[in-house]
Amino acid sequence: MNVEQDKILEEVTGSEYKYGFITDVDTETIPRGLNEDVIRIISAKKNEPEFLLDFRLKAYNHWQTMQMPTWPHLKIPEINYQDIIFYAAPKQKVSPASLDEVDPEILSTFAKLGIPLEEQKRLTGIAVDAVMDSISVKTTFRETLAELGIIFCSFSEAVQEHPDLIKKYMGSVVPYTDNYFAALNSAVFSDGSFCFIPKGVRCPMELSTYFRINAANTGQFERTLIIAEDDSYVSYLEGCTAPMRDENQLHAAIVEIVALENAEVKYSTVQNWYPGNKEGKGGVFNFVTKRGICKGDNSKISWTQVETGSAITWKYPSCILRGNNSVGEFYSVAVTNNHQQADTGTKMIHIGKNSKSTIISKGISAGFGQNSYRGLVKVLKNADNVRNFSQCDSLLLGDKCGAHTFPYLEVDNDSAIIEHEATTSKIGEDQIFYCNQRGIDTETAIGLIINGYAKEVLNKLPMEFAVEAQKLLQISLEGSVG
């Protein structure tokens, strides 16, 4: 490619992170480090019932026996767990009844991020649970939703108000023994969102959680639990940002979804944690365990993710397709620019008969970014007539980045039809030439081509998110096109 084009590419992918500001708000933190006492402090602060403390301690003891896995295609600097603050909360009254009681600084933070916490803004039609550092700040539209029997609140509130549901479902999809970071999260998780859709209810608005890391030296460990009872439907969104800081921050979350008979859950993520600066300094380590179980027949779980942030992303939103005729979907766009690394993908475990899954993964690498797709499609012995289609494409912008594909297909049933295909290429010079010839400059052309490439996934996002995601894609790649 010619020099002119290189220059434009560099400009396009070189833009700054615009959510990097810090909110000046009083924060209550506990001392650095991790030990049993810290876990007891967290549990006491949240006034948790006995069973939860037991759960945390069991998880902690298990975590101590584990070692950080080394199999991903990532270069992870060593993490000193004794140097992390495991609990940080903006000082405020416990669960504000109305918006007036919320610290105006926090409100303005979310306003700056474009998250509507004021319920007057009905137009957006989204109920938001805003989580800052370790604490849920405010959940909007609670009352409206409660009328339908929908419970949407912070995880801590759910622990107080619906301990039976928590006891029944927490850890049922991602047990604390699952992996290193799941164990860590189970021991120290601070808050998160809880959502329960009762039988036969179709949730009238999009539910959304917005995560924000603010305090320095903290890790964020939240837990989301979504339960969709028979014949229900919910669409759930998750967004996240963090200030620019020189040190790496750890984010190890768990998301669990339970879909009962005929239920459908759509989970969309636009992940935009601080990716670190151009030299690869700072940024968030995003090590998340996300898993849903299609427990009942005819249930459906759909994951959509747009991953543009984080210094290192390491997550595999997965589906356990236990019900007959259940459906799992995974749509992903992952962008790595500068020195970002990503090892992401999905697992589709087919247990039920006639279960189907679709995997569409689009990786985009620029700068020195390393982007890997890693996915498992597993068909168990008794899962008859399983159908899977996977497509993993990678786009390379620049000659210093890498794109890798590691699919695993394990099939133990002869009636399964499994297809996997992947391609790796760069943006065609002929495509750019065609655009140029039509009077579109190279920068716009590249944006156009990338958006077209990711369209299959962006189409799956709820409208408000799709617009944001499209912009985000452009910003993330600003200055890197070459």
Add this chain to the structure above:
Amino acid sequence: METTNTLSELSHQLVDLFTENSELIEKESTDYMNSFRTKALEDFNKFGLPTKKQEAYRYTNLETYFKGEYFPVLSPENFSLNLTDIFKCDIPELDTYVVLVLNGFYYNKNIYHYLPEEVTITGLAQASKNQNGVFNKHYGKYADTSLDGLAALNTLFAQDGVYIHIPKGVELEKPIQIINICYSFKNLRITHRNLIVAEDNSKVNVVVCDHTLCDKSYLSNSVTEIYAGENSYIAYNKIQNENIKSTQLSNTFIHQEANSHVTSNTISLHGGLIRNNVYVTLNAPGCENNTYGLFFADDHQHIANYAEIRHMQPHCHSDQLFKGILDDEATGTFNGKIYVAKDAQKTEAYQRNNNILLSKTAKMNSKPQLEIYADDVKCSHGATMGQLDNDALFYLRTRGINEKEARHLLMYAFANEVISITNVPHLKERIIELVDKRLRGELSRCNNCTIGCT
């Protein structure tokens, strides 16, 4: 955890076996060959026999296969019978230079009529003693013992095998046929090591046939190093047809220089455990590499294919195609990798794996991988698993073809894509015949029978 322990125990036993017999093993070999054993021992001590914990061996459990009682072949047997009386290749029309290898050792009575005198075909041990420099230039250079525990194990015990040298500019029209025979009344552990050097502008066609002549258990661990010089052309066809008790671990390391062309095609008809590792390094621009495989597995067989193509330089082209048909309780594995180094621009690399599962209990694992560090490339991979197409079956039935025949026809058509690649005329017909027999289940019957009437 338990698996790891037992395998590491077995690895220790193998190391002990080597240290106890090192004098015997090293006696017949040159100092140069022996010089590789130190590093191999070091690597083997480090890695041991590959366990399921290693990514490349995730789906292959070697433990059960190594656990059996085997008599290690450490020196050539005194074989009084004439091997050609016991074994005759059953493709009479196939006109080749026949190279017989008995239990891993080069058979000394091999005669090659009308072999051009520039070309050398001889035993590896013999070749290492001929001081013309070619052997020392290539031996041990491509089989990286730190890549694979099995390669290290082979290098540790390697004494003999086949050595082929095609000098510059020589085009050998008649194929060379290497026939590996396992013949013994004891269970044997066999190590053999081959080296094929095709220098610049040369051409050679190699056919390898693996046979077991007795109903004993054999565990053979072979390493074949292939060097393809500039503009050279190598076709390497391998046909594996062994009894159900045999374990074949075959490691092929191919090193290609500029504008060379190598096609390897492995057809696994029968065997207990078959593991084919193919490592290809495209070391200069303009190389073309085709790696193909076809396998049939039934009963409790396990057939694993591992192919790693490393594009180190720009403008190379590679193609992988592996097809498998699995029945009964057989398990199959495909593990392919395309690696494109940072500066290997304009690479074209393709990879495909198609499988048919015929029974509920058959199992297939597929892991096609891409690892790419250059941007101006075209790479793709695809994998499918399915069964015979019901519509196609129905169509054939409506044409008056009975179900059994129709199924057979479809399976044959599936396999034919790989078979048709074989470019040795009479061999192709023979493979078609063998595959046909295999699909009808006759071949497994013969292989499991102790009478040996064929």
